[in-house]
Each structure stands twice: as C-alpha cells, then as structure tokens.
Amino acid sequence: MLKARRRIMLIGWDFDARINLGESSEAPDAPAKVGEFILWLVNRNPELEVYLLRWDMGALKTLFRGSTVLTMLKWMRHPRIHTKLDAKHPPAASHHQKIVVIDDCFAFCGGIDMTGDRWDTRQHIDNDPGRHRPNGTPYKPWHDATTALTGPVAAALGEHARARWERAGGPPLAPITGANDCWPDDLVKDFEHVAVAIARSSPEMADCAPVTEIERLYLDQIARAKRMIYAESQYFASRRIAEAIAKRLEEEDGPEIVLINPVSAQGWLEPVAMDTARARLYESLRGRDKHRRFRIYHAYTAGGEAIYVHAKIMIVDDRTLRVGSSNMNNRSLRLDTECDVTIDAAQPGNEQVGPTILAIRDGLLAEHLGLPRDEVTAHLAGSQSLIATIEALRGEGKTLRPYEPPELSDMKAWLADNEVLDAEGPGQMFEGIGKGGLFRRLRPA
Structure with missing residues (x-):
C-alpha cells in the first residue's frame, strides 16, 4: 500500500x-x-x-x-x-x-x-x-x-x-493506467511471465446470471489429475466434489488425494453443518476407496495444539497450483461470491512452472510435518506417494495426524444428509430434504 x-x-x-x-x-x-x-x-x-x-x-x-x-x-x-x-x-x-x-x-x-x-x-x-x-x-x-x-x-x-x-451501488470507476513500480521491494517472486487464470463463484439472482467457474475448475482438476492431488481447505462438505473424488477412487490407477483440514470448524453453526457433512462424506468415500488412496489429515503444533487450517489451496501433480477464497463446501460453489487464481502448466508459456509448483507443495508438507523441505522431497522421490511419505514422516510434536470420523447423533446426521445449513445455491436451503439427501447422486441408479 x-x-x-x-x-x-x-x-x-x-x-x-x-x-x-x-x-x-x-x-x-x-x-x-x-x-x-x-x-x-x-x-x-x-x-x-x-x-x-x-x-x-x-x-x-x-x-x-x-x-x-x-x-x-x-x-x-x-x-x-x-x-x-x-x-x-x-x-x-x-x-x-x-x-x-x-x-x-x-x-x-x-x-x-x-x-x-x-x-x-x-x-x-x-x-x-x-x-x-x-x-x-x-x-x-x-x-x-x-x-x-x-x-x-x-x-x-x-x-x-x-x-x-x-x-453494490457505487459509481462507475475508470481503470488506472500507467503504474509500473508496484511490486513490494522485499517480496520474492515464485513465478515470472506466466499465464494466470481467475475463477469465480457468484449466485443466481433476478438480475444476475450465476457464475460457476470455481465449481467447474474443481471438477476439472480432479478429473484430470494423473498421480497426486494435495489440497488444503477449511471445510470438506461439498457432495459435488465428493462425487468427483469417488469416481477417481474407483479407478484402478487413479490419483492419491490428500486433504488438510482443521480438526473442527469455528463458530457455533459451522461445526454442526460442516463437521457432520465431512464425517458422512468421508465414510461414503472410504467405502469406495478400495485402493486406499484418500486421506484427510490435521496439522498440529510442536506442543500438540491443533492449527486452524483456513487456507484454500489445491495442487495437482506438477501441473496446477490454485489458491483462493473458495472452500470445499456447497456454498462456495454456488451461493457465496468467491475468487480463486490458478497457474496451469498446460497453458502456453507455462511449461516451466512444474518444479516450482512441486516445491510449493513439498514446502507446505514440510511446514506441517515440522521437517526440512529437502527431506520431504527426497522421500517423495523414493516412495512416489503422498500418503506413504506422510505416514513415514509424521511423528510427535509438529506433525500431521489422521482424521478420525466422530460418532454422529441422529440430529446431526439428519442435518448433514439434508444440507440444511450448507445449501448449494439460492432457493435450495431445503432442497436435500425433498431430493434424497447428501448422497443422492452417489447412490447407484
């Protein structure tokens, strides 16, 4: 500034x-x-x-x-x-x-x-x-x-x-032109001369068409992954994203998928809505994960205190790096306004970004495991597995611990199944009740 x-x-x-x-x-x-x-x-x-x-x-x-x-x-x-x-x-x-x-x-x-x-x-x-x-x-x-x-x-x-x-009601503003000295002097650049994509969510309203770029990007990134998906999200409650993951888990040679979540959502309504939906989605996916390629982990400090993971990051292979405001919950896809940016190695001019994307992913894993990045990178090179690397390197103190689904009361299970508190879009606050609940598209026809 x-x-x-x-x-x-x-x-x-x-x-x-x-x-x-x-x-x-x-x-x-x-x-x-x-x-x-x-x-x-x-x-x-x-x-x-x-x-x-x-x-x-x-x-x-x-x-x-x-x-x-x-x-x-x-x-x-x-x-x-x-x-x-x-x-x-x-x-x-x-x-x-x-x-x-x-x-x-x-x-x-x-x-x-x-x-x-x-x-x-x-x-x-x-x-x-x-x-x-x-x-x-x-x-x-x-x-x-x-x-x-x-x-x-x-x-x-x-x-x-x-x-x-x-x-929002403000007067029109003209663009600013001619600025050129705007990068902070002490901020190191990870990428230069690359194409960057912007993805948005915006809900349908009487005078506004819906924007579902974020949803399409999530589904496309999951569908195109070859070997590994590493993601950090405040929530895991979107059935559309869970369905896309389920399809990949059922493949013989699909990608590993590792998600870093907080132990529990903050607030008084969020744990009811998000934590219960996560438990139901996790149990459903575990039943489809015959190759054991899906994991959720939590990050902890050296003293054993849970770290609240608020980041919204997805890294797919050495191909895409995505950072933004959207979470893996229903409202981020179609109800709230969101904005993410992505660097994709498949775009012309971006062919050289793969090693930097992997370095950022390995740096995040190293941060959570309390280890040097080089140690994480070396283990990944040998194991060729995110899950095997995390399992081998996690320990006491600052580390990652596996998610353990809680026992749900009948009321919490009902709220999760019917998406009462995490609607997919305007006018759908109670859609799940009438259309079969949280897993209505995961069930066989």
Missing part, C-alpha cells in the same frame, strides 16, 4: 481497522494499525483514493469492536475514503472474496481477510506473543495463504473489483 499512487481497493468478508500491520523501514513514521495507516496514506498523498467494500452482514461485527466504529466514522468523513456495505446477495449468502487491488497494477487474491485472528508464521510456534487480538487476548495457531500478483492478472482483478463496487 505504500507504493499506491492513485487507488487502493479492499474487498473482503470482514475488515477490522484495529489490527496491527507492524512496522516498515520504508515509512518508520507510518501508524501500525491498519485503520490509522489508511488515513495516514491518503493524507500524505492528495491523489490517492481508497475504496473499501465488505459484506453487509459481516459488518455487524464492527458494532462490537470499540475503536473500529470511530475509525470508520473518520473514514466516512474523509473525501477520498469511500466505504460501502455490499448487500447484493441472496438471503443466507455471503460475499467471501478476499481481494486487494492497488493501482490496477498489483493485487492480492486468496484466503486472508484483513481482520483479527489471522496473523501467524509458518512455524506456528506455541504461545507466540505476536498471535494476539487487538485487546491483547491470544488466539490459536492459524494457517492461511494468499497470492501476490502483478501484470495483466492484477488489471483483470481490478476490473472485477470495480464491477463488484458498481454492482
């Missing part, structure tokens, strides 16, 4: 102006808290404008965040800070995209909102003093991921952000 010259667009599910961004040697006098930092940015640059778009229902949290309300009032009085609550969604839907666009030249797109309980390091140290809320109370270890992008893909995300702003 220090490099922004004319426009910053912040689009998110939640936003907390109290969070601490830390310090920068480039601007030692800059405020550390994001709310005051944004005010400082626009006051030092008379050409800069900031646009903040957030989900309207998520904004209710602001009422209980003390100084955030005061900061928002300061923003609203500033002529070059524009805030809007996005209510353009069906009942029970949310705007779940997490996007930042700077001068249409640089963008973040991934799973991280600018809100509390998100900061951590890849070491996920027990009792890390940096892992605390604005009021000083600690929170649990957190694992997340986003992408940093520049070039035409950043411009395309800028176009998407402007369209979201206008659809």
